[in-house]
Every structure is written in C-alpha cells, then in structure tokens.
Amino acid sequence: MWNEIKSFFVSTRRSSRDEAKGRLHLVLAHDRAGIDGARLQELRAEVAAVIRKYVEIDPESVEILIERVTRDDSQLTVKGPLPSRSAVPAP
Amino acid sequence: MGRAIVITSGKGGVGKTTATANLGTALAQLGHSVVLVDADIGLRNLDVVMGLENRIVFHLVDAVQGRCTLQKALIRDRRIENLHLLPASQTDDKDTVSPEQMKALIMELKSTHDYVLIDCPAGIEQGFRNAIAGADEAIIVATPEVSSIRDADRVVGLLAAQSTPTRLLVNRISQHMVRRGDMLSQADVIEILALELVGAIPMDDEIVATTNKGTPAALNGKSPAAKAFNATARRVAGTDTDVVRETGIGFFGRLGRALGLSPA
Numbered sequence: 001m002w003n004e005i006k007s008f009f010v011s012t013r014r015s016s017r018d019e020a021k022g023r024l025h026l027v028l029a030h031d032r033a034g035i036d037g038a039r040l041q042e043l044r045a046e047v048a049a050v051i052r053k054y055v056e057i058d059p060e061s062v063e064i065l066i067e068r069v070t071r072d073d074s075q076l077t078v079k080g081p082l083p084s085r086s087a088v089p090a091p
Numbered sequence: 092m093g094r095a096i097v098i099t100s101g102k103g104g105v106g107k108t109t110a111t112a113n114l115g116t117a118l119a120q121l122g123h124s125v126v127l128v129d130a131d132i133g134l135r136n137l138d139v140v141m142g143l144e145n146r147i148v149f150h151l152v153d154a155v156q157g158r159c160t161l162q163k164a165l166i167r168d169r170r171i172e173n174l175h176l177l178p179a180s181q182t183d184d185k186d187t188v189s190p191e192q193m194k195a196l197i198m199e200l201k202s203t204h205d206y207v208l209i210d211c212p213a214g215i216e217q218g219f220r221n222a223i224a225g226a227d228e229a230i231i232v233a234t235p236e237v238s239s240i241r242d243a244d245r246v247v248g249l250l251a252a253q254s255t256p257t258r259l260l261v262n263r264i265s266q267h268m269v270r271r272g273d274m275l276s277q278a279d280v281i282e283i284l285a286l287e288l289v290g291a292i293p294m295d296d297e298i299v300a301t302t303n304k305g306t307p308a309a310l311n312g313k314s315p316a317a318k319a320f321n322a323t324a325r326r327v328a329g330t331d332t333d334v335v336r337e338t339g340i341g342f343f344g345r346l347g348r349a350l351g352l353s354p355a
Contacts, residue, residue: 015271015272016272016273017274017279020237021279023237024283027241031241032248070285
C-alpha cells in the first residue's frame with residue numbers, strides 16, 4: 001500500500017529514456033569494438049584460463065565487459081569474484 | 092566554388108529526403124543557388140517530395156552516361172529563384188554509377204551552384220559510397236530512437252574514415268515525450284554521438300500534410316518544423332551561429348528550465 005502511494009508521488013521507475021541511453025552505450029561499445037559474440041566467448045574462456053593459473057576462480061564467473069567511456073574511448077573490463085578466504089584450501 | 096553536403100543516416104525512414112527538400116528550399120529562400128541531387132538510384136523520391144515528379148525528362152544516370160548534358164537533366168523549381176533538382180533514375184541499379192563518376196558530377200554542379208545537397212540512400216553499401224564520394228561535408232539525420240542512433244554511429248565512423256566533417260540534425264523530437272521521460276532529448280543524442288548539432292526539428296503534422304501536396308514545409312511555412320528547417324539553413328550558411336534552441340518547448344518550458352525546475 002505504502003509503496004503504491006509512494007510511487008504515485010515519486011517516480012521510482014527507470015524511464016524509457018534512461019533505458020534507451022543505457023542500451024545505446026552498450027550496443028555502440030560492442031559495435032565499435034567490432035567483436036562478435038562468439039569471439040567474445042573465446043576471449044572470456046582464454047582469460048579465465050590465464051587467471052586460473054594464478055588464482056583459484058570459477059571460470060564461469062568471469063565476465064568481460066565492453067563499455068563506452070566517450071565516443072573514441074571504449075573500455076574493456078574483466079570481472080570475476082575471487083573465492084572468499086575460507087574457501088581457499090590451506091597450502 | 093560551392094559546397095557539397097551529403098544528407099545521410101544509415102537507417103531508412105528517418106527523414107533524409109524530407110530534410111534535403113526542406114533544407115534546400117530554405118537555403119534557396121536565403122538567396123543562395125541550390126541544386127538537390129537524388130542519389131537514391133532505383134528508388135527515387137526527392138522528386139515527389141518536391142512536387143516535381145511530372146517534369147522529369149532526363150535524370151542523373153542519363154547525365155553521367157552522356158545521353159544528355161548535365162544542364163538538361165536539371166529541373167528548375169518555378170516557386171523559388173535558384174533551386175534545381177537532379178532526379179535519380181528509377182530503372183537503373185545502384186552500381187550503374189561509380190564513386191568516381193559521382194565525384195565528377197558533383198564537382199561540375201559545384202562550379203555553378205552555391206550548395207549541392209545530396210540525398211543519400213539508406214544503407215552503407217554502393218549507393219552510400221556513391222553519395223558520399225563527392226561530398227565536402229555531411230549532415231547525419233537521426234531520430235531520438237535506439238535503432239536510428241545506432242545506425243548513425245556506424246555512418247559517423249565511415250565518414251570519419253574518409254575525414255568528411257560531419258554534423259548532426261536531430262529529427263522528430265517531441266518535447267512532451269522527452270519531459271515524460273519517454274524520449275531521448277537532443278542533448279542525449281548529441282552526447283551519445285558526440286557530434287556538433289546543426290539543427291533540431293520537432294515532430295510536426297505539417298510535414299505529412301505538405302509532403303502530401305509536394306510543397307516543402309519550409310517554403311514560406313510558419314509551422315514549427317518549417318521554422319526549424321529555416322533556422323538550420325541559416326546555421327549551414329553560417330549567418331546564424333546561435334546555439335540550437337530546444338524545439339517546441341515554449342515559454343513556460345524555458346522559464347521552468349531557467350528556474351531549474353525542468354530537466355535539460
């Protein structure tokens with residue numbers, strides 16, 4: 001009930017304008033990088049394998065993000081959660 | 092020597108032909124000599140938008156292949172001084188003409204006119220290659236939609252590769268939709284494409300009505316889109332260096348913005 005009242009006065013939904021902006025930034029970054037889905041998967045698997053040589057990490061959790069910073073400047077980010085301390089077996 | 096400007100977009104149906112017709116009309120009204128070139132070989136439409144479809148005898152391909160002189164293929168618009176149309180052929184393929192031939196043709200037109208406006212076909216293939224071949228500058232037409240902006244970005248990249256200076260014309264903006272949060276604003280489009288803005292055209296029923304009649308809205312027109320096209324022409328000609336005002340906001344919208352009440 002309270003939520004309905006609140007959303008009547010304060011717009012909490014993300015506007016379609018913001019959604020369009022967000023989607024465009026992503027799509028354009030990928031378009032400009034000129035790398036298709038299959039190649040990106042290959043890159044992800046290879047990067048995950050390299051990381052695993054140094055740290056114990058779930059290869060499925062590795063993410064590759066291509067984001068646009070400015071028109072001529074896109075950024076590639078590798079994301080992957082490291083295992084918590086308790087999960088690492090003692091050497 | 093005149094300036095050759097290609098009007099392009101990547102995506103179809105965003106208003107390239109309408110923009111070419113109205114911008115050309117507006118430039119001619121400012122006293123410049125203008126020739127409109129329909130580079131959409133096989134799918135010509137600039138003739139009907141201009142209402143000159145019944146006066147075509149020769150066309151671009153005839154001129155390129157020497158079946159007539161270039162002068163003979165030009166149709167003079169009787170409504171305004173110094174406005175001409177070079178129609179496309181409706182029966183040939185896009186690869187009938189080469190980029191080199193287009194370059195030579197545009198060069199010849201530039202020697203006799205202040206402005207050569209080239210209406211580019213949709214797509215990024217041969218027709219696009221031909222249309223941009225002879226252009227000194229480009230105007231990208233984009234509507235505030237994801238698909239249009241994505242395609243525009245592709246075209247911007249292709250034009251940058253051949254170092255053609257490029258500016259942006261945002262078409263069909265609806266201010267009340269922007270305010271409601273359901274449309275990208277002209278500022279959003281500029282930010283995403285990182286281009287200099289040359290004009291912003293509001294959504295306007297008058298465009299449909301005038302296109303039905305074959306009379307460009309900019310021709311003595313007082314509608315919001317007509318005014319915006321005439322302002323764009325002044326900016327193209329360099330007589331108006333004012334920043335582009337957000338179209339169709341009205342007094343209270345501007346007041347609200349000045350007071351910081353409504354978003355930019």
